[in-house]
Amino acid sequence: MRRAVRWCLALCVAVLCSHAALAADVTPADLKPFVQALGSGGYAGTEKALGRLAEAGDPAAVPVIEALQAGDLHVRKADGAVVIARKAGGGYALSDPLTRADLGEAPAAAVEKIRINNSLRRAISATLGALTLMSPDAATRRSAADAVFKSRDAAALETLAAAIAKETDAGVRRAMEQARAAILLTAGGAPDADVQAAVATLADRGDRDALALLTMVAGSDASDAARTAARAAAATVEQTLAMWAAAQNLWYGLSLGSVLLLAAIGLAVTFGVMGVINMAHGEMVMIGAYATFLVQEAFRAYAPGLFDWSILVALPVAFLVAGGVGIAIERSVIRWLYGRPLETLLATWGLSLALQQAVRSLFGPTNREVGAPSWMSGAFELGGLTITYGRLWIVVFAFAVFAALLVALKKTWFGLSIRAVTQNRAMANAMGIRTARVDALTFGLGSGIAGLAGVALSQIDNVSPNLGQSYIIDSFMVVVFGGVGNLWGTLVGALALGSVNKFLEPYAGAVLGKILVLIFIILFIQRRPRGLFALKGRAVEA
């Protein structure tokens, strides 16, 4: 009991202290006359008062000006006090603009709105920009600097200079200097040295906005030296931009390529290693995606707090479910069709239709919602690149799966048996390898990897019964292009096709780009009928 009382006391003290601290920050007394002036003298009076608030340079005025901008600032008719009035029920709820203290309610007739016109609106945003430049929060200052850079309002120049002098954060200071340079160049009439310094600052910024400003200076009536500098800077910036654009395309290509790699790598095992054309491969991917959906539903129902980790649980589940379905398919259908690749194609196509319909009957024909964990959402900037975490993780995952598969095939007993059965089934059998079991497990492995691909694809694509269909043709293209029976070929094929697709897209559009890639593959197969990394020797005719 005593402990509880002590707790309560401590809590009260803490609350009081924090309240006092807040109150100490605000200096309502100094700003009060200016705020009061906002309400008198019509538009001109308001604008004048606004100017004084800006000069005072106190960030405490920001909420007041924001209220003015939103049209919430009113004059109380009874005493002429400026108050914030927000609609509440039939009348208005009043509060003090500076202290936020509640001033009770008033009927609509008791207050009069402080009206603003376009010229005032401009002044308000300039003042807000200038005031937030002084904010104690670095992120706020930074966004204010960016806002000034965009608006290029000459009125902010002095505030900006003051802010730069006070600024301690290097990054924010750079943003402010860039804003100042932008204003100097736009306004014109600045001394030559200043213009050249501004050109240098903008060249340092090096983005599309800077390029626009620099080209403007290069064509303006500035001094020859300044123009030459601007032209040179513009050329450099252009080059940098082109480089970043290429890098961005490369990243998109890598990201698309890794998606293709994920979808195709399981196929490379069943088609490349076993010689089985699995048209139901896309449905294995689909099963993996639906397994992710089910795991997430279970997490939502039983452990919503751990939702972020559901995808890690979904990985083994999807692998086992898709792998299990794969083994069942191999035992019931494929094993009767070895050595007849075209027949396996037909039978697995039939299975793919049945699996699609089964999923449609179980889960309905519509898309299912699969959420992204928090560590997979959002994006970050890397120089001129924008990289989303979701794509980044998929790229990492694709390469991890590839590496794991490579190790499994080269370094484990299971991989050794797979390769032995692939190379000479009869001999492997004679040496005591149970070929039937190896076949089933290999097919299960390929299907399981497809299931893993499904987990990844559920993050970037709709989870619907048609999910697999949209990847199956691309996957075949990758495997055929890369050369059957070669995992490295699949890797190179996926990345090459992904990048070619993304580099063509800006010029040809997405659909035409895809058509061109298909035609390219058709022609490529003519040159190298067995793909990029063809098997040589006796295995070829088998």
Next chain:
Amino acid sequence: MLTRFLLMGLDRRAGVMLAVLALLAVAVPAMTLWVPEGSPWHLSIHTVSLLGKYLCFALLALSLDLVWGYCGILSLGHAAFFTLGGYAMGMYLMRQIGPRGVYGHPVLPDFMVFLNWTELPWYWLGFDQFWIAALMVVLVPGLLAFAFGWFAFRSRVTGVYLSIITQALTFALMLAFFRNDMGFGGNNGLTDFKEILGADIQAPATRIALFVATVLALALGYLIASAVVASKLGKVLIALRDAESRVRFLGYSTESYKLFAWVLSACMAGVAGALYVPQVGIINPSEFAPAASIEAVIWVAVGGRGTLAGAVIGAVLVNFGKSYFTAALPELWLFALGGLFVLVTLFLPKGLLGLAGQVAARLPRRERLAAAPDATAERKGA
């Protein structure tokens, strides 16, 4: 000489097939026009068009069997040739609409007016003439097949690789035809046809005429295909299906033989598409979908590959099943089709026509001897 060539393909099975087709060509119009509506023997115009559709698919299956059953080229893109033929016919029908379109433009089809085009693209010129359109029905698929086959067979792309790039071909065409600026109506395709050769396309007489034309085309296709198969050329085709390198080492130019069968097959598929479009009244890019081509493969597999008659029977049976199931139990259709694929490949490697032989082989010896003449006849036909 041509007649002699065509008569060469006439064995017992071809005789039966042609007799059945002749019966259809006579009985179906008679049952539609002269049997009174209340009678159970009466056929509605709707049924006639449906039968006509099945027979178009049968012609497509026949063309596929020629290359798959006899040359061993499994095409997963035969619907591409079918659809191109269909588009050629559709363009003719589009031009026949004239100023009766929604926008009333005398020359441009509605979708071009909608896209603010001011004149007809060059590849639409001449399609107001039936003979040009009819030529294109054969020529366009034929040329595409020639170009594709020329490269593919020369580079000795075979087996699975060939199948997959035929799939790439039809997929690329589908993507292209879905684009609005291709000038083929984008994803809506070509539709709203009014008349063909001056006759109202909705009129019962026209529908029946189209059906009879389809039966005749199928009969002619069957004759040509069986004549090719029975000729020396056909023997070479079968030989290279079974052992391509051996045929090559014997001095035959295998790619020319394959190319011939491939182009002939594409032209037949184009004709099938051209007859299909006026009977269903629409052609759109979804006909290019790889799934459509693969479905055609299953018709052949169900009937029995390498039998010609089997392809026709398979196409009609599977499509009849599809019409029945999709109306009665829509969810079950994909299960039924999928199951059919699996069961046929596992248990009927020779299809329904091969089933007769399989059953005969299991009969006790005396009965087998009695059935022997039948079996030899079958082998001759194959």
